[in-house]
Amino acid sequence: MASTAEARALLQTHPVELPPEHVYFGPSETMQAVRQRIDRAAGLNVPILVLGESGTGKEVLARLIHDRSPWRDGPFVKVNCPAIPGSLLESELFGFQKGAFTGADAAKPGRMETAHGGTLFLDEIAELDASLQAKLLHVLQDGYFTRIGDHEERRMDARVICATNRVLAKEIANGGFRADLFYRINVISITLPPLRDRREDIPYLVEHLREQFNRRFKREAGPVSKEILHLLHHREWPGNIRELENCMARYVILGSEEAFHADRHQNQEKKPLSFAFEVNEDGKIPLKRIAQQVTRRMEHDVILKVLQANQWNRRKAAEILKISYRALLYKVRQAGLPAKRPLRKVADSEDGDMVTVDKSSLLD
Ligand SMILES: Nc1ncnc2c1ncn2[C@@H]1O[C@H](COP(=O)(O)OP(=O)(O)OP(=O)(O)O)[C@@H](O)[C@H]1O
Ligand SMILES: [Mg+2]
Structure with a gap:
């Protein structure tokens, strides 16, 4: 499976294709309200903040906004804030000059520059550390930035869209996010419903x-x-x-x-x-053994589902499970599963006698 x-x-x-708009929005009232909001906001040169639980389609929405905006012919540049470690993130965002730090053998533009004329999408913005929050605020306030190790001020010419699944008010209250940066990025906010x-x-x-x-x-x-x-x-x-x-x-x-x-x-x-795990007589809970048991149980269930869904065709099952045929045979034995589709009793003879059928042998 x-x-x-x-x-x-x-x-x-x-990467998933962008869904057509009638699919992305759907007929629900909540999504129709989102559509109206982005119809008004997409063309404005102000930052947009996209909010919503994980998996609600925030990134897709950012791309749709880009496609409907005057910046649509420019690039859509995504920065996944938590995926890039703090010190690297600064150079990824702002770029650097040759010799700015050890290993900077050549100058490199940051994503603020590569987004020129397009959209800069800052994903999971709540994860940005304090020093980068301050630097980003600075750029959003006056529209200029400098590469690391450089003096030249460069103008940022990109529409900024930020997204987060965190409740920013809470992050601000506990000191994790700057209130002034929040006001800058939250000129227009759009919340995607779960x-x-x-x-x-x-x-x-x-x-x-x-x-x-x-x-x-x-x-x-x-x-x-x-x-x-x-x-x-x-x-x-x-x-x-x-x-x-x-x-x-x-x-x-x-x-x-x-x-x-x-x-x-x-x-x-x-x-x-x-999962009701076992506790040893001596009160110990052996994690390794539990993990092994859970894995076996899970393998049993997964292999069984795939075999059932594929008429017990073991070659096909091995292919779907991405393991070798031999490994599957071994695991089937280890899991105590039958090598062939279990015989099912079917009453199909005229006098009502029970006969057994096993079509899997024809398929295997
Ligand atoms: N309306 C839609 N129709 C089809 N697929 C969609 C739609 N919205 C989102 N998806 C798909 O659902 C997945 C999640 O969407 P997306 O990555 O935009 O969510 P997200 O809110 O950014 O999630 P996260 O907070 O976890 O980053 C993606 O693979 C995306 O292609
Ligand atoms: Mg996302």
Whole structure:
């Protein structure tokens, strides 16, 4: 089965296309309000702050705003603040002159410069450390910056969009974020609703993601059934659209609605203390052994789901699980799973006798 981690890895290596606008916004009232707000804001030369829980589509919105703005022909430059360590982030943002520090063998423009004429997207802005917050404030106040080790003032000519999933008021209250920087970046703010507050949009997202993943993974998964749509409609979606996206990637890869049940099962497993771990007689809790047991149990469940979804075709299962055929045979044995599809009793003879069928031997 394509696990969440595998689906994520696939998604990262294939950046997701921007959804068409009718899909991005959907018919929900909350998203229609967002659309009206960006219609007004996209063209204004002021910073925009995009807020919302993780996975609600903040980065996609930043790209849509860029595409609708007068800066659309310029570059869209993203800076993922926490992904770049503090000292490097400064040189990434501002650039440096040759000899500015050890290893600066040649001058390099920062992303403020590469965003010239376009949009600078500062993602997860709440993670910026205090000294960079001060420097950014300075640039936003007077529009000029200097490369590290340089005297020349350069004008920043880019629309700035910032995003965070933190509650900035709280960060300000506990001293983690500067109030004056907040006022600078928050000229216009747009809050994306969590998926649970826009459930009417789910069928549109599901259909869009199904088509997109069918194209990307060269599959032909059909539309999801009404029952599954009902199930998806009532989920809580703590991971928002990213969680739905993983779910749809698994559905398309597995080609089976098992994917949705597997996900529900996984979410249950994530509940704290849902795994009743053993305590030794001496009161010790051996972490290594517990981890081994959990891994085995998880492998058992994942392998079983993939085998079931693929009519017990073990070669195909090994391919999907990205392990060798031999490794799969070993793990199937170790997990105590049958080597062939278990015989199912079916009453299909005229006199009502129970006969057993095993089609997997034909497929294997
Ligand atoms: N309306 C949409 N239709 C289809 N896919 C979407 C939509 N909105 C977001 N996505 C997809 O959902 C995933 C999450 O979106 P995005 O990265 O923009 O969220 P985010 O709010 O920035 O999340 P995080 O806070 O975790 O960084 C992405 O893979 C994106 O392509
Ligand atoms: Mg993001």
